[in-house]
Amino acid sequence: MPHSPAGGGALVFLVLDAASGGEVAGTLDVASGLLTPARRTWTVRPVVAERRAYVNLTVHRTGVDLSLERLNGWRRAVVPLIRVQKGHDASQSAALFRALASVLERHGPRDPGRAIPRLAAQGRHLAEGGAVRSSPLTALPRGGALGFLATDWS
Numbered sequence: 001m002p003h004s005p006a007g008g009g010a011l012v013f014l015v016l017d018a019a020s021g022g023e024v025a026g027t028l029d030v031a032s033g034l035l036t037p038a039r040r041t042w043t044v045r046p047v048v049a050e051r052r053a054y055v056n057l058t059v060h061r062t063g064v065d066l067s068l069e070r071l072n073g074w075r076r077a078v079v080p081l082i083r084v085q086k087g088h089d090a091s092q093s094a095a096l097f098r099a100l101a102s103v104l105e106r107h108g109p110r111d112p113g114r115a116i117p118r119l120a121a122q123g124r125h126l127a128e129g130g131a132v133r134s135s136p137l138t139a140l141p142r143g144g145a146l147g148f149l150a151t152d153w154s
Contacts, residue, residue: 011099016083016090026079033107035068035077047077049107057115057140064137068109082137089132097123
């Protein structure tokens with residue numbers, strides 16, 4: 001299971017942009033279930049994975065993010081999972097996807113879109129040597145008003 005640089009019990013999400021240089025995008029504390037994004041705004045803040053929270057996968061033009069939202073929707077934590085851009089494909093590690101699915105399943109946030117099994121499938125796909133562009137998460141439809149349209153990653 002990936003841990004924080006200090007050796008604590010946290011999963012570390014890296015920034016996936018080509019020029020990031022290994023910056024940390026956020027952490028998930030394994031024991032408490034607290035997802036803490038590195039970049040914060042008024043509504044993007046740490047959120048605990050618990051029964052009052054929702055876990056979602058957000059597909060957008062350049063990739064897929066994990067979003068953990070409080071029940072009332074006023075607070076959410078967002079971390080990148082996949083980036084697919086012209087000339088640059090990046091993903092969190094297979095081990096992180098498997099550990100993430102396990103931690104979220106144990107803490108039990110609401111999962112209306114079946115995000116947790118999709119995270120486990122992504123981990124298996126990457127562990128078997130699968131490409132980022134052909135992974136299970138990139139096959140999801142893009143969100144928004146036209147969410148039924150498939151995303152063209154080429």
